[in-house]
Amino acid sequence: MRWAWVLAVVSTSSVALGQATPPPAASRFDAALGRARDGRAAFEKHQAPKRVASSKDFVRRKLGPWFSEVRKLHDEASSRYAKALDAASSAAERVTVLSEAGEMSLLLAERTYRAGEGSMPANIAKTAELKAAYLSALEDTTTPMRQAAAETLTRCATLAEAHAVTSAAARRCVSLRDNPSRVDPKLRASPAEVERGVRQVRAKIRRCYEDALKFEPALAGDLKLHVSVGPSGAVSELKLSGSLAGHAVAKCVAGVVEALPLPPPPKGTKVAVSYPLTFDPAR
Numbered sequence: 001m002r003w004a005w006v007l008a009v010v011s012t013s014s015v016a017l018g019q020a021t022p023p024p025a026a027s028r029f030d031a032a033l034g035r036a037r038d039g040r041a042a043f044e045k046h047q048a049p050k051r052v053a054s055s056k057d058f059v060r061r062k063l064g065p066w067f068s069e070v071r072k073l074h075d076e077a078s079s080r081y082a083k084a085l086d087a088a089s090s091a092a093e094r095v096t097v098l099s100e101a102g103e104m105s106l107l108l109a110e111r112t113y114r115a116g117e118g119s120m121p122a123n124i125a126k127t128a129e130l131k132a133a134y135l136s137a138l139e140d141t142t143t144p145m146r147q148a149a150a151e152t153l154t155r156c157a158t159l160a161e162a163h164a165v166t167s168a169a170a171r172r173c174v175s176l177r178d179n180p181s182r183v184d185p186k187l188r189a190s191p192a193e194v195e196r197g198v199r200q201v202r203a204k205i206r207r208c209y210e211d212a213l214k215f216e217p218a219l220a221g222d223l224k225l226h227v228s229v230g231p232s233g234a235v236s237e238l239k240l241s242g243s244l245a246g247h248a249v250a251k252c253v254a255g256v257v258e259a260l261p262l263p264p265p266p267k268g269t270k271v272a273v274s275y276p277l278t279f280d281p282a283r
Contacts, residue, residue, distance in 0.1 A: 029093055032084035036097070039077030040104050046070045048115040063119055067112065074108045077101075091163035092170075098156035099169035102149050103176060106183045109145035113138055139199050146180065146200075153177040179233065179261035189229045189265040194273040197260040198225065208252035209279045222278050223250055225257055229271040233264040244279065253277070 046069060049062040081101035088094045116138040124130040156173035159165070175182055187193070198205075212219055221243035230236030235258050240250050265271040 027087075029084065029087040029089060032080070032087040033093075033097065036077060036080035036084045036100070039073070039080045040100065043070065043073040043077050043104065044107070046073055048111060048118070051119055058119055063115060066115070070108070070111070074104065077104060091159055092165050092167060095156055095160045095163075095165045095167065095173065096169040098152055098159065099173040102152035102156055102173055103183060105145060105149035105152060106176060106180055109142040109149060110183055112145065113142045116141070135196070136199055136202075139196070143200075149180070150177065179263075181233065181261060181263040184263075187263040189233060189263050189271045191271065191273045193263060194227055194229060194260075194271060195275060197262050198227075198257065198275050201256050201260065204256045205253050205277065208249050208256065211252070212247070212249040213281055217281065219244075219247075219249070220280050221247070222276065223253060225253075225273075225275040225277065227257065227260075227273050227275065229262055229265050231264055233262040235260055235262070242277075249279070 046066070048070075049058075049066050051058050078101060081097055081104075085094060085097045085101075088097060117135065120131070120134055124134050153173045153176050156170070157177045160167075160170035160173065181187055181193075209219075223240055223242040223244050226237075226239040226241065227235055228237035238254055238258055240254060244250050
């Protein structure tokens, strides 16, 4: 009887020892990040519609509903990233969340701009002044999105630098903070992209002029920017001409334009653009 009991114990123990140890449950952070990434994947899948012949009809029936839906998907994913951030227990985890959320917001701005640019009516596209006004209005629409992305990416980069986080996520948020055009690796510098870059900093350019107006209330004139883009996307050469070229306002404007974050030009090519600016205290 005693031996039977011993054998039973040994047999039971052997079965228990032979069973595979169940894998640990996913952490609260991993689960939250997974849900956020699922939300971002849904956002990225929702591509802008292709333009039809009638721009007016396209905007009303296709582009408008697309933007409403893609914004909704973006906001839902952002909410999930916020929950993942709350669940993070280390600087590295927080950097991962902020990097991915910031990049997603930058993608929203870029995709919205491209969709609007692609739906420009033909009668506007063929007139330089109307085209510039249309693109400026489009830039105004996407500016809050870009600013929100910039705030998140700056927060991410600052956190990574403060805690010596060197992960791929940390490198990505630093890269996008320094040059948002990198959100699209296929993007290359072109005259249109340089002009867009100048439009994006026109508020800073305007401040240069307004600062000068404090000392010269009647100051008016023009500047023409002659911009060349180097292989890395940095402004490699900038020349200024026009009635204000020798004025202090020109030096301020030059500092703004030289810091433009642009995509690199196509390999083996050079991009050079001339861009006019007019300054008038009445405008």
